Amino acid sequence: MPPQRPRRRLAAVLAADIVGYSRLMELDEAGTLEALKARKRHVLSPSLKKYRGRLVKEMGDGILVEFDSAVDAVECAVALQSAYARANEDLLQDRWIMLRIGINVGERTDRGERSVR
Numbered sequence: 001m002p003p004q005r006p007r008r009r010l011a012a013v014l015a016a017d018i019v020g021y022s023r024l025m026e027l028d029e030a031g032t033l034e035a036l037k038a039r040k041r042h043v044l045s046p047s048l049k050k051y052r053g054r055l056v057k058e059m060g061d062g063i064l065v066e067f068d069s070a071v072d073a074v075e076c077a078v079a080l081q082s083a084y085a086r087a088n089e090d091l092l093q094d095r096w097i098m099l100r101i102g103i104n105v106g107e108r109t110d111r112g113e114r115s116v117r
Helices: 021-027 029-050 070-088
Strands: 008-018 054-059 062-067 099-111 114-116
Touching: 008 021, 008 070, 021 029, 029 070, 062 070, 070 099
Parallel strands: none
Antiparallel strands: 008 062, 008 099, 054 062, 099 114
């Protein structure tokens, strides 16, 4: 019996990282970490829920989020960029937290409970 082929499907993956993270941490580590926690709670998590994104991985200053729809991924990216810009309005420019975001659409393979692109 031939081996079973892995299940494949299209997915959109949003990759984001914080611009100047090391500089921000050097300026004010505790304040930066607190601001990032607040942005996750008030901006990131609600946006992922609204646009049906699944947080796949968090690493240092970056995240990977999977979407079933490229449109949802793009709309989420725009919403995140807008919300982060609004949150920066009352901060000095050297304290701004800005996201760099890229989106890729491609086939992904399911392997049990974990998945890879």
